[in-house]
Amino acid sequence: MCGIAGLFIKNPKLEPQLGELLTKMTSTLCSRGPDSAGFAIYSAGQDGKTKLTIAGPSADYDIATAAEKLRAAVAPKAPTAIHYSHAVLTLTANEARHAREWLEANLPDVNVVSEGHRLEIFKEVGYPDDVAALFGIGAMSGSHGITHTRMATESAVSTDGAHPFSTGADQCLVHNGSLSNHASLRRQLQRDGIKIKTQNDSEVAAGYLTKQMRSGQTLEGALKSCLDDLDGFFTFVVGTEKGFGVLRDPIACKPAVMAETDDYVAFASEYKSLAGLPGISGAKVWEPKPATVYFWERS
Amino acid sequence: MPNIDLSKTRVRELNAALHQLKPDTNETLWTITNPGGEHSIAAGVDAEVTINIQGNAGYYCGGMNKHATIVVDGSAGQGVGENMMSGLIHVKGDASQSAGATGRGGRLIVDGNASARCGISMKGIDIVVKGDIGHLSAFMGQNGRLVVFGEAGEALGDSLYEARIYVRGPVASLGADCIEKQMRDEHKAELHELLKLSGEAFKVDVAEFRRYGSARKLYNFNIDNAGAY
Numbered sequence: 001m002c003g004i005a006g007l008f009i010k011n012p013k014l015e016p017q018l019g020e021l022l023t024k025m026t027s028t029l030c031s032r033g034p035d036s037a038g039f040a041i042y043s044a045g046q047d048g049k050t051k052l053t054i055a056g057p058s059a060d061y062d063i064a065t066a067a068e069k070l071r072a073a074v075a076p077k078a079p080t081a082i083h084y085s086h087a088v089l090t091l092t093a094n095e096a097r098h099a100r101e102w103l104e105a106n107l108p109d110v111n112v113v114s115e116g117h118r119l120e121i122f123k124e125v126g127y128p129d130d131v132a133a134l135f136g137i138g139a140m141s142g143s144h145g146i147t148h149t150r151m152a153t154e155s156a157v158s159t160d161g162a163h164p165f166s167t168g169a170d171q172c173l174v175h176n177g178s179l180s181n182h183a184s185l186r187r188q189l190q191r192d193g194i195k196i197k198t199q200n201d202s203e204v205a206a207g208y209l210t211k212q213m214r215s216g217q218t219l220e221g222a223l224k225s226c227l228d229d230l231d232g233f234f235t236f237v238v239g240t241e242k243g244f245g246v247l248r249d250p251i252a253c254k255p256a257v258m259a260e261t262d263d264y265v266a267f268a269s270e271y272k273s274l275a276g277l278p279g280i281s282g283a284k285v286w287e288p289k290p291a292t293v294y295f296w297e298r299s
Numbered sequence: 300m301p302n303i304d305l306s307k308t309r310v311r312e313l314n315a316a317l318h319q320l321k322p323d324t325n326e327t328l329w330t331i332t333n334p335g336g337e338h339s340i341a342a343g344v345d346a347e348v349t350i351n352i353q354g355n356a357g358y359y360c361g362g363m364n365k366h367a368t369i370v371v372d373g374s375a376g377q378g379v380g381e382n383m384m385s386g387l388i389h390v391k392g393d394a395s396q397s398a399g400a401t402g403r404g405g406r407l408i409v410d411g412n413a414s415a416r417c418g419i420s421m422k423g424i425d426i427v428v429k430g431d432i433g434h435l436s437a438f439m440g441q442n443g444r445l446v447v448f449g450e451a452g453e454a455l456g457d458s459l460y461e462a463r464i465y466v467r468g469p470v471a472s473l474g475a476d477c478i479e480k481q482m483r484d485e486h487k488a489e490l491h492e493l494l495k496l497s498g499e500a501f502k503v504d505v506a507e508f509r510r511y512g513s514a515r516k517l518y519n520f521n522i523d524n525a526g527a528y
Binding site: 252275286 | 335336337338355357358374376377392393395396414415433434435
């Protein structure tokens with residue numbers, strides 16, 4: 001099953017409420033995905049800095065100590081924030097590159113969940129309402145965000161099997177559906193130098209988008225090529241530093257509903273996630289068409 | 300005249316109360332407020348009552364309906380009127396995928412658009428959509444009528460049996476074994492009846508519609524295709 005919610009704010013006055021609205025939207029999708037949840041939040045960034053979000057293999061892992069070791073090794077003055085099982089380090093691009101190398105050599109259990117000027121990803125095993133509360137998502141502000149509640153079908157229930165998946169700097173993907181050709185595509189992507197850590201089909205989709213964009217495609221173009229190269233069911237919602245996109249497979253197997261007002265664009269697996277948004281009674285509400293790329297971007 | 304506020308009462312309690320109704324009940328007008336997209340609102344009703352839902356409904360609203368008149372003053376999620384037997388469901392907004400799926404009787408009226416797979420496997424229901432319908436609508440439709448004022452998406456009437464389809468706007472493509480058929484006087488009369496029941500008689504010209512139905516070539520195994528298996 002799985003559930004997806006996304007909110008792209010057009011009126012900056014709503015930005016302080018992003019986390020609160022996303023938490024409420026996600027709460028209505030708990031029954032669609034009770035085993036894990038994840039949140040991609042695009043909050044304010046610092047000039048010339050990138051945010052590196054890291055997590056251990058499970059919520060028990062002592063991420064604070066790991067983050068402290070990493071900081072001491074690569075950037076002793078870097079601001080670090082701990083959110084439940086994740087740590088966010090604010091680094092220069094150079095420090096971020098060193099941090100990745102240092103982690104691989106010294107703490108291979110620690111994953112880089114996301115990297116970007118504005119993006120932070122928080123994801124964990126557990127009931128979505130609990131996961132949101134543990135990370136303190138409700139208090140976060142930002143311009144847009146994407147959330148996912150997971151009912152695992154293709155791989156283990158684990159922190160790194162939860163969505164969203166990072167597809168590159170400031171880019172992320174969530175997926176509702178299942179891909180049939182993920183095993184062959186994974187092998188092909190690995191040969192092309194794309195790192196894929198889990199047996200998860202959605203991580204393959206994220207890796208596929210990364211590869212398409214590395215070879216010069218725009219996000220919109222990369223999404224379109226999914227229609228040729230991915231076999232299976234998918235509703236994808238992707239985030240970029242400034243934008244937010246939606247794509248459904250040609251059969252439109254998985255549900256999707258969208259709403260737009262002057263203040264926001266919202267996506268959800270079910271209408272009931274949208275029902276609590278401000279001004280929803282006057283919103284334009286519609287279902288995205290199959291095999292059609294939708295994209296919103298801030299100027 | 301019960302008034303049920305779904306922000307205070309659970310759908311399960313509402314449906315349990317509706318399922319208790321006897322054929323001679325005096326509680327014939329129900330108002331549901333704050334539906335908030337909840338699933339299965341007024342599913343499985345078997346009584347001649349009117350249920351007004353003031354807002355948007357989630358999945359399977361009015362599913363399996365028998366005798367009741369259900370009005371959704373908003374939009375309805377996936378599978379509205381799924382497998383309905385009789386009665387009327389009127390959606391004033393849009394309907395999501397699989398509206399009226401497998402319906403055996405009664406009428407479903409959608410004032411807005413319906414999404415993909417509208418009337419999939421319909422078995423006797425009449426569906427009138429005043430906007431557009433999505434892809435794969437009336438797939439394997441066995442009986443009943445589907446009337447569309449707007450456009451139809453791809454693969455309309457794929458693997459159709461005897462459901463009859465009338466579309467006023469363009470059709471993106473016809474599914475396997477679905478063909479356009481001549482609109483004779485008897486079909487115009489049938490369509491006029493359906494429009495009358497939907498409150499649209501004389502407002503919409505029956506001559507603007509085109510008729511689609513089964514070519515009946517998939518009914519029996521064709522020996523010439525044996526090589527394909």
